[in-house]
Amino acid sequence: MSASPNVIEVSLQNFQSEVVEKSKQLPVLLEFYAAGAEPSDQLAPVLRRLADEYNGKFLLARVDIRENSQMVQQLGVRTLPSLKLIHDGQLAQELEGPQAADEKKLREILDQVTMSPAERVQEQIRAMLEAGDRQGAIAMLQQAISEEPNNHALHTELSDLLIMEGRVDEAKQILAGLPADANGIEKPKSRLAFIEESEDLPSVDELTRQLEGDEDNLKLRYNLAIRLVVDDQI
Numbered sequence: 005m006s007a008s009p010n011v012i013e014v015s016l017q018n019f020q021s022e023v024v025e026k027s028k029q030l031p032v033l034l035e036f037y038a039a040g041a042e043p044s045d046q047l048a049p050v051l052r053r054l055a056d057e058y059n060g061k062f063l064l065a066r067v068d069i070r071e072n073s074q075m076v077q078q079l080g081v082r083t084l085p086s087l088k089l090i091h092d093g094q095l096a097q098e099l100e101g102p103q104a105a106d107e108k109k110l111r112e113i114l115d116q117v118t119m120s121p122a123e124r125v126q127e128q129i130r131a132m133l134e135a136g137d138r139q140g141a142i143a144m145l146q147q148a149i150s151e152e153p154n155n156h157a158l159h160t161e162l163s164d165l166l167i168m169e170g171r172v173d174e175a176k177q178i179l180a181g182l183p184a185d186a187n188g189i190e191k192p193k194s195r196l197a198f199i200e201e202s203e204d205l206p207s208v209d210e211l212t213r214q215l216e217g218d219e220d221n222l223k224l225r226y227n228l229a230i231r232l233v234v235d236d237q238i
Contacts, residue, residue: 010055014065016075023065027090031062031117034088036081038069043084047105054110061118091117122148122155129161138165160188167195195233202227202234 014022023032035051037044055064069076085104089097097113125148132141145162159182163175182189211228
């Protein structure tokens with residue numbers, strides 16, 4: 005395994021400094037492995053990819069069980085693969101056997117300890133929108149903004165959802181108070197522009213009917229795309 009700032013080898017000698025102390029700054033995922041053992045060889049590239057993908061949000065600390073039998077015994081490692089998540093100097097989670105090889109489960113655990121509060125809110129909002137609960141997402145954003153009033157990304161996301169709900173004046177008021185380069189501001193601004201452009205356009209059904217008789221008409225296709233965006237169909 006090639007060198008990476010997000011992956012280290014751990015022994016009993018550096019466990020305190022590299023695992024316990026560092027876990028007070030960021031989560032440390034302990035990987036117990038044996039070179040040549042099939043469970044370890046299958047899991048190692050997955051963990052390395054996650055360490056690179058999360059890009060410093062957690063530290064992957066590898067423990068060779070053949071060279072660290074005392075540590076293995078002290079930490080109660082019984083099988084391979086075996087993972088232990090250390091956070092704030094404490095054991096936060098441990099996985100062994102098939103669970104440790106479940107990438108979806110690993111991501112869920114890592115997300116719990118690496119996501120910022122803002123990222124957690126965004127994840128919850130995304131889930132609400134996927135479930136069709138736009139009103140719930142708006143309420144959550146409003147609550148998040150009351151706690152983080154200077155988070156411009158939350159404001160732009162809220163304004164976009166308000167536009168989709170037809171509450172255009174409220175959205176415009178929010179956007180007017182944001183800097184021109186606020187994170188995500190182009191999305192609600194583009195949606196507003198589409199609304200203005202669509203004011204004189206026929207309905208989706210009418211545009212679709214027109215296209216059936218003139219399939220190569222690029223202007224009709226463009227108008228239909230605008231109407232679909234404004235009607236929240238794409």
